[in-house]
Amino acid sequence: EKGEFKHFMLKEIYEQPAVMKAVLEGRINKGHLLEQAFGSEAGALFDQVKQVQIIACGTSYHAGMIASYWIEQLVGIPCRVEVASEFRYRPVVMPQGTLLLTLSQSGETADTLAALREVKDRVIGTLAICNVPGSSLVRESDLSLMTNAGPEIGVASTKAFTSQLVALMLTTLALGRRNGLSAEREQQILVELQQLPELLEKLLALDSEIEAMSAAFAEKHNALFLGRGTLYPVAMEGALKLKEISYIHAEAYPAGELKHGPLALVDKDMPVVTVAPNNAMLDKLKANLQEVRARGGELFVFAGQDQSLKQQDGISVIRLPAIPTLLEPIAYTLPLQLLSYHVAVLKGTDVDQPRNLAKSVTVE
């Protein structure tokens, strides 16, 4: 039941601190990852993995994109990610030692299941990260890791996405410890993950500020979302949320692509949402923001602690608390979920049941 919340989506957004706890529960012992959480055969299989192929659809695909950055950075093995509906219909090369990692909230998405069935005999093993125990995807995979997010009713995926990201970070650690990631680094990352509930509570406290910002979108027909690095898939997820529930056309771009086309769209009617944490890419991102302002584009910036990004004419800034770099994609997702939620409420759309969409896409 929705309880005090007006919509399931809002309830599920607010459940995220608790969900962060649930996905870590029983998976850490004395500061280290318990890899039996993936299944009793996990260790032997992980030992043989030389690369990872991630397959998913929609929001789950965005989680996979973030994981591909993490795996190449922290494990140092190749990681590819593709939407299931493309992957399953093309001749794919599966190099020796490939782990097939499928991501799905429901575990019943037709294309993801079909992709798994298509290549399972050509990979070293299969791992499903899923929110529904006993689902087809879990039953048909060698290993699985449950996201423990609890039932997600809103068609727009929220807590399932952030819990997938935590599960993907645990997977990254399991592979990393076999590829030179030190025990100290693993421990440090696990400590950071355990701070997520507290951190996400602080982000939820920005809700009224985000609600105030949402008014600027209610009359708009388009929006651009920009990010760099792991925040690019976060921008994609923010754009998907906005189009899905508010029916505003939204596109995400890696900020560096702006000049290669989308800048032509920017004018006063094109709000540009930017996720701009205080990381190594910030200076580059700021240059992109200048380009938007110079064309009269109105900026909505979710910023970190860097004080040079200031509220001014044409730039609305919401400042987030300090966030460990690896956790930025998890943290910056929350304000974007809230933004699309409030825009949809203002527009009066059916937040939990957007038109034309189904919660579980079990047909092609």
Ligand code: M6R
């Ligand atoms: O159950 P799955 O994670 O496999 O579902 C995949 C997509 O259909 C799903 O994430 C969809 O994109 C969401 N409605 C987005 O909010």
